[in-house]
Amino acid sequence: MPSFGAQKGVTSESSSVFHLWQGFSIGAVVIGGFVVVIFVYAIVRFRRKGDNIPRQSQYHLPAEVAYTVVPILVVFGLFAATLVVENKEVSNPKTDVIVNVNAFQWGWKFTYPGTHTSVIGQTTQAPTMVIPVNTNVHINLTSTDVLHGFYVKEFNFSRYALPGVLNQFTINAVKTGTFFGQCTQLCGLYHSLMFFNVKVVTMPEYTAWLAKTSNASTSSAAATATNQQTNTGVPTKPATSQGGN
Amino acid sequence: MKVEAKILLSLGTFFGVMCAVYWNWSLENAGGVMMFAGMLLCFLPGSYYYWWSRRMKVRPEDDPNSTQSEGAGVVGSFPSTSIFPFMLGMGAFFVVLALVFGIWFLVPGLFLAVWAFLGATAEGRRGGHV
Amino acid sequence: MADLLNPAAELADDGHGHGHHEEHHGPTGILKWMTTTDHKIIGLSYTVTSVAMLVIGGLFAEIIRAQLATPDGHLVSLAQYNELFTMHGSVMIYLFAGPFAFGGLANIIVPIQIGAPDMAFPRLNALSYWLYLTGAITMLLGFFTSGGAANFGWVAYAPLSNSLNTPGAGADLWIGGLLLTGFSAIFTGVNLTATIFYLRAPGMTMFRMPIFTWNMLVTAILILLAFPVLTAGLIMLYCDRHFGTHIFSTAGGGVPVLWQHIFWFWGHPEVYILALPFFGMATEIIAVFSKKPVFGYKSMVFATLSIGALSLGVWAHHMFTTGVVLLPFFSIMSLLIAVPTGIKIFNWIGTMWRGELWFSTAMLMSLGFLFTFLIGGLTGVYLASPPLDFFTHDTYFVVAHFHSIVMALVLAGMGGLYFWGPKITGYMLNERLGKAQFWLLFIGTQVFTFPQYILGLDGMPRRVPLYIHNPEWKMLNEWSTIGAVMVGISTIIFVVNVGYSWKRYPAGDNPWDAQTLEWFTTSPPPHHNFYRLPQIRSERPTWDYNHPEHKSLAHGAGAGAEHQPTPLAAAVTVLEHGQDEGPNEGANE
Numbered sequence: 001m002p003s004f005g006a007q008k009g010v011t012s013e014s015s016s017v018f019h020l021w022q023g024f025s026i027g028a029v030v031i032g033g034f035v036v037v038i039f040v041y042a043i044v045r046f047r048r049k050g051d052n053i054p055r056q057s058q059y060h061l062p063a064e065v066a067y068t069v070v071p072i073l074v075v076f077g078l079f080a081a082t083l084v085v086e087n088k089e090v091s092n093p094k095t096d097v098i099v100n101v102n103a104f105q106w107g108w109k110f111t112y113p114g115t116h117t118s119v120i121g122q123t124t125q126a127p128t129m130v131i132p133v134n135t136n137v138h139i140n141l142t143s144t145d146v147l148h149g150f151y152v153k154e155f156n157f158s159r160y161a162l163p164g165v166l167n168q169f170t171i172n173a174v175k176t177g178t179f180f181g182q183c184t185q186l187c188g189l190y191h192s193l194m195f196f197n198v199k200v201v202t203m204p205e206y207t208a209w210l211a212k213t214s215n216a217s218t219s220s221a222a223a224t225a226t227n228q229q230t231n232t233g234v235p236t237k238p239a240t241s242q243g244g245n
Numbered sequence: 246m247k248v249e250a251k252i253l254l255s256l257g258t259f260f261g262v263m264c265a266v267y268w269n270w271s272l273e274n275a276g277g278v279m280m281f282a283g284m285l286l287c288f289l290p291g292s293y294y295y296w297w298s299r300r301m302k303v304r305p306e307d308d309p310n311s312t313q314s315e316g317a318g319v320v321g322s323f324p325s326t327s328i329f330p331f332m333l334g335m336g337a338f339f340v341v342l343a344l345v346f347g348i349w350f351l352v353p354g355l356f357l358a359v360w361a362f363l364g365a366t367a368e369g370r371r372g373g374h375v
Numbered sequence: 376m377a378d379l380l381n382p383a384a385e386l387a388d389d390g391h392g393h394g395h396h397e398e399h400h401g402p403t404g405i406l407k408w409m410t411t412t413d414h415k416i417i418g419l420s421y422t423v424t425s426v427a428m429l430v431i432g433g434l435f436a437e438i439i440r441a442q443l444a445t446p447d448g449h450l451v452s453l454a455q456y457n458e459l460f461t462m463h464g465s466v467m468i469y470l471f472a473g474p475f476a477f478g479g480l481a482n483i484i485v486p487i488q489i490g491a492p493d494m495a496f497p498r499l500n501a502l503s504y505w506l507y508l509t510g511a512i513t514m515l516l517g518f519f520t521s522g523g524a525a526n527f528g529w530v531a532y533a534p535l536s537n538s539l540n541t542p543g544a545g546a547d548l549w550i551g552g553l554l555l556t557g558f559s560a561i562f563t564g565v566n567l568t569a570t571i572f573y574l575r576a577p578g579m580t581m582f583r584m585p586i587f588t589w590n591m592l593v594t595a596i597l598i599l600l601a602f603p604v605l606t607a608g609l610i611m612l613y614c615d616r617h618f619g620t621h622i623f624s625t626a627g628g629g630v631p632v633l634w635q636h637i638f639w640f641w642g643h644p645e646v647y648i649l650a651l652p653f654f655g656m657a658t659e660i661i662a663v664f665s666k667k668p669v670f671g672y673k674s675m676v677f678a679t680l681s682i683g684a685l686s687l688g689v690w691a692h693h694m695f696t697t698g699v700v701l702l703p704f705f706s707i708m709s710l711l712i713a714v715p716t717g718i719k720i721f722n723w724i725g726t727m728w729r730g731e732l733w734f735s736t737a738m739l740m741s742l743g744f745l746f747t748f749l750i751g752g753l754t755g756v757y758l759a760s761p762p763l764d765f766f767t768h769d770t771y772f773v774v775a776h777f778h779s780i781v782m783a784l785v786l787a788g789m790g791g792l793y794f795w796g797p798k799i800t801g802y803m804l805n806e807r808l809g810k811a812q813f814w815l816l817f818i819g820t821q822v823f824t825f826p827q828y829i830l831g832l833d834g835m836p837r838r839v840p841l842y843i844h845n846p847e848w849k850m851l852n853e854w855s856t857i858g859a860v861m862v863g864i865s866t867i868i869f870v871v872n873v874g875y876s877w878k879r880y881p882a883g884d885n886p887w888d889a890q891t892l893e894w895f896t897t898s899p900p901p902h903h904n905f906y907r908l909p910q911i912r913s914e915r916p917t918w919d920y921n922h923p924e925h926k927s928l929a930h931g932a933g934a935g936a937e938h939q940p941t942p943l944a945a946a947v948t949v950l951e952h953g954q955d956e957g958p959n960e961g962a963n964e
Contacts, residue, residue, distance in 0.1 A: 005832040006766070017762045024763060028753045035720060035749055042727040043742065046665070047734070054730050058668045058927045067721040068674070068714065075710045082706055082760040089762055090702070124843075146535040147631070149696070149769050153834030156766040160697045162632060163534060164625035167698040180844060184769035184836040186528045188540060189453050192839035248581040249572050256596070256684055263688045263708075271701035275636040276691070283600050283687050294572075305577030313908045316577035323493045323903070326402060326410040330498050334505025337558070341513055341551035344613065345544050365498060 004029075006156070010175040010200065013089050014156035020085045027074060089157070092170050095136035099129060103141070103148035103161035103183065106190040115214040126195035132206035133176050141167040149184030152198055158184055173200040246298035246307060253291030260284040327368060332361035412497035413902065417504050418482030419799060422792075424508060425475035429785075431515070432466035433866055435459050440823075440859040446846045456840035457526035458545070462517070464529030465549065468649070469556050470511045472784060476652030477563050477598070478507060480791050481591045483799055485567060487893035488588050490576025490911070492903040495569035499562050506559035514552030517545035525549035528838060530642070531612065533623030533634035538616040547616070550609050557606045560648075564598030567591055576892070578911035582676070585891040585914055586669055589676050590655030593683040597644045597651075600687060605641035608634065632699055639690035646780075647686045651679060653784040654719060656791035657741040661723050663794070663889045664738035665730030668915060668927040671722040678715035678722075685712050695764040702761045709759035716752055720745065735887070736809030740790030743817040744783045750821075751779030754828070769838075772831025775824045782820040782862070789816065789869065797882030801898045805880070808872040815865035823858025826851035890915035 004025035008018045102109040107122030110129040121127030131137045141150055143161035151158035159167055183194035201209065261284040268277035305315040339354030402410055411417065439459055442448040451459060486494055494500045517524030522543025527536045531549070534540060571584070571592045584592075612634070614620040621627020623634045662669045669675060685708055691700040692709045723745055732738065754776040757763045767773060789812070797803045830851050835842060842848050885894040895917045896905050909920040913927060 005829060007832075017766050020760065020762055021757070021766070024757050024760065028756065031717075032749060032753050035724070036746075039724055039727075039742075039745065039749075042724055043732065046727060046730050046732050048731040050731075052731060053666055053922060053925050056668055056925050056927045057729070058670060058672060060670075060725070063721075063725065064671055064674055064718075068718060071714045071717045072711075075707075075713060078756070078760065079707050079710055082710075082762060083703065085762040086702055086706075086760075089765065146540055147532050149836070151769070151834075151836065158696050158765055158768050162697060162699070164631065165697075165699060169698075182834075182836055182844075186457075186532070186535065186838045188535060189457070191457075192453065192836075192841045195844065252581075252680065253596075256680070259684045260687055267688065267701070267704060270704060273636075273699075273701065275633055276640065279604060279637075279640045280687060286600055287596075306575035306579050307581075309578065309580050309583075309912075311577040312910065313577055320492055320574070321495075323497055324412050325902075326407070327412055327498050327501070328410045330412070330501035331409045331505055333502055334509055337506060337555060338509035338513065341509075341555055344551050345547040 007154070009156040010154040010173050010177065010179065011157075012172045012174055014154065015174075016085045016088055017156040020081055023081050024078060027078060031071075031074070089169070092138060092168055093136050095138050095170065097132060097135050098138045098140065099131065100140045100142070101129070101150060101161070102144060103150065103187075103194075104144040105146060105188050106183070106194040108194070108196045110196075112210060112214075115210055117210055117213040119213075121196070123190050123193040124195060126197050128178070128197040128199050130199045130201060130206060130209055131171075131173060132203045133173050133200050135203065136170050136172050138168065138170050141169070146187050147185045148187050148194070150181070151184040152179050152181040154179040155198075160185055176200045176202065246294050246301065246304065248307070250291050250294035250298050253287045254295060257284045257287030257291055260287060324368070327365065329361040329365040329368065332357050333365070336361055412493070412501050414486055414494045414497065414500055415483050415799065415900065417500050418479055418484075420504055421474055421482055421507065422479035422799075424511065425471050425479055428466050428470040428511060429475070430866060430870075432463050432471055433863055435463035435466065436859060437863050439463060440856040442840050443842075443852050444849075444856040446842045446849055448840065451840065453840055454523065454526065457528075457838075458518075458524045460838055461525050461528050461549075462515075465514060465525070465553075466511075467781070468529060468645070469553060470507075470514065472649045472781065472788075473560060473645070474507050474556070475788055476649065477560070477567065477591065477594055478503065480656065480788075480795060481567060481587075481594075481652055482563070484795055484893055485588050485591050486570055486574065487798075487896065487900055487904050488585050488891050489571060489574065489579050490892050490905065490908050491570055491574035492905070494566045495574055496562075496566050500566050503559045503562040503566070506555045506562070510552045510555030510557075510559060512552075513548050513555060516552075517548040520544040520548070530638055531634075532638075533612070533615070533631045534625075536612060536616075536634075537624055547613070550613050550616075553609055554606060557602050557609070560598050561602045561606075564595040564602070567595035568599065571595070576908050576911060579892075582673070583911060583914045585655075586658040586672070586675055586679075587652075587655035587891075590651040590658075590679055593679050594648050594651045597648050597683055597686060601641045601644035601648065604637055605645075608637035608641070611637075632694070632697055635694050635697065636690070639693045640687075642693065643690040644683075644686045647682055650780070650784060651682065653744070653787035653791070654679070656794070657723065657744050657787045658719075658726075659889075659891065660737045660741040660787075660790050660794050661726050661745075663887050664733045664735060664741075665727045666733070666888070667726055667730045668890070668913075668918075669722070670725030670728070671718070672914060674718055675722050678718040681715040682712060685715075692759055692764070695761045696768045706759055706761055710756065713752070713756050713759070720749060720752070735793070736804070736806055736813055737790040737794035737887075739810065739813045739817075740786045740793065743813060743820075744787040744790065747779055747786060747817070747820055748783035750824070751776055751783055754779065767831055769836055770831035771827045771835045771837060774837050775827035775831055778827070779820075779824050782816075782824065786813075786816060786820070789813075794887070795893075797886050798893055798898050798900070801882055802876060802878055803880040803882045803886060805872050805876045808868055808875065812865045812868040812872065815861050815868065819858045819861025819865060821858070822861060823855045826854040826858075830855075885917065885921070888918075888921070890918035892916050895920065 001022055004022060006018055006021045008015050098113050100111045100113060107120065108127050109118060109120040110127060111118040119127045119129065141159055141161045143163045145163060148161040149158050150161055155171060157171070159169055161167065178197050178199045181196045181198055183191060187194065260280055264277060264280035264284060267280060305311040336354050336358030339350045339357065343350035343354055408416070408420065438451065439456070442450045442456060482494065482500065486492070520543065522545050524545040525541070525548070527541050527546065536546065571588060611622045615623050621629040623629050623631050625631065658669055658675065688708045689705055689712065691705045694700050695702060695705070758767065758773065758776060793804055793809055830848055833848065835845065835848055882898045884896070884898055895909055909916045913919055919926060
């Protein structure tokens, strides 16, 4: 089946979204194709040939019923499919792997409750969130200042980070690798440079990483192997020379 | 008048049903209140028109068989020119600038607005430019 | 007018709309412009001002596209870029699309279409224009302040829009400008509703009003429902910024999401406030240039009313990714809007079916509208599904979706200018230049939106001036820029066309053999619009007058059965209770 421009992604949720996308696209292609065909046919076939006045017909019962009832049926079909995927995405199955994600102007902080690990980075010095593969990972998303958008393309998913609200969702990555993420909701001057990475590793690698960084963090609040930068409380200029004024 | 009333009343009823479903389901107040207010905003003129539609003769514009001569007579009084809308607009402009640049903009703003209010009212009572 | 003196038709050149008024006398020149209460002059001022806003907003768009043509462009700074897209959106939505439709063309055409001498409240109408003009000036003044114009996006999400994150006069000027234009819109809404309810000509029943007037009625009702909410929200925002309230900030126990609820409770009806007038324009144009009545007139009215009704219950589909809204409710309501919209599209094609299509510029623009709107509508269905919205939210997919929609509206609006321009000014626009404009505008629109759909699916977020991590997006962005330049050139052609055609091609009263009442009067119409009115027995009195032997047929071609109303028509007939005959049934006998 064609992908219609979307990709399967790397989580179990993202592939459900991808299949929903394919379903919607087939509907759109069929209905849109039908409309375009009769539209183009009308344009070609009914061009003006003289000054005759055509039959002034104004109503056609069967046609009007058809193009009212059929779209309603299609809409309820799409809604049913939507509900299935939506319930999967908003359900929060129980899990032990929890990551607290805090967004701020203009960076991200990933903390792992129950350990001493925390990763933080601003603008182009993107922090990396490490998560295990084939495991439900529960994310608690918050914001300290304005709205931000947590978005990873390969997850086919985004969610706002809202001040004063705890947003929770669960992802289950099925592939290892490093994936690029970015803030998608306008949050001020360096919005376009608010990057992060998600690194999906195997469970043993994850446990080892967590143990290592957790110990390192106890000894010092400063950088660890994966910490690019600690939060000094001072906004950092982005790596590009261009800045706002 | 009946059609107008029924359109507004049906819209209001629809908003009311939608409001009830939404408010009970989501327990979110902002949207519930706004939809409820939307319903009231439709019922207010809608019920007024409905009340009148039962008490007045069918207007020529509601009668499918009426002729143009039935509409003869004075349709209304339409002023041909008036400076007061412009003055009131400028007054509002200065009042808004006072919100941004400083309270002293209120002086010309309120002066123009009040003058225009009084002037437009007097013009309407006099039937001056109509 | 001699050809109109047909004894078969009953004419009345008495009071209606003309009556005791002497011919227009009064101030001239700029004083005339400042003091006028004539809906045609006010509407023309609105049209000219809003087209100027289209040009200004278009210039911002070209700068934005030039910046995005390279991954690390240096044309503007990050701060300037934020100002540019904020003001591009604000100018286009608040100052162009709405005022162009309900302040410009509707202001001129609606009273004439229903046989009224003027708007119901002429001085209020003038005040609307002055508030709109000063509001536009106020908003744009931001560029001349030291802090620059507003830079929090056209949606001004709290808490980014508070005084801590965006201090400076630009943001306050943005709020002030919106207060003024908001009141201007409310007054126009009041005016249109009162005019349509109270100033129709005898025989012009509600179900004989042209579709454009119907759409403007629903638009006006939506304005009255939606704009007060925005105005209230703006006052709250101003209080948060300056008077120390904490309505939208967590610091004092407020709720930032409340701003989104208020904003979108205005914002989604606003989408239909923008769209419905242009649907009406396209409907009129397609019917006239197919030489047929509007197919499914009653289902068209019903579809418009259902769009208006549903539009109040879909606002939070802009907020799916906040995680704090009721997903299923807003999903099904948003999906349902596709049904009446689909009815409209099929009705437009039904109007063309077995017609005699005349491809004038206005018709081409409307057909371009139909195609572009179909693309935007189909991609809109995806966004009504929360999982797919999570996937595409705040990416260029959404940008492409609503640019397909609004560019469709621009196409229809240009069609409206070519169609009604002769009525307003008395002179036609050049058709050759018009067709050149159409092809550039139409192809340019597709060239600039299609790459954006792909970019969005590939993860490009909106409102970013740089994409240094993804240089592979460069080529698609270049295509998008090329399309934007084509659209820009088409606008220049339009301006050139207006200059070139200035008083060159006299139009006559009814150059298109059009159907509705505005084509019965002179071009331009006299002060208070009519010298005489025809008998009104259907929604196309001018057509009935000119072609008495070609009345609308109540049932479909080939259907030999006795006329029976469609279910949709029956639903509307419930509203119509008390009116024994539908507008068209009488004609059939």
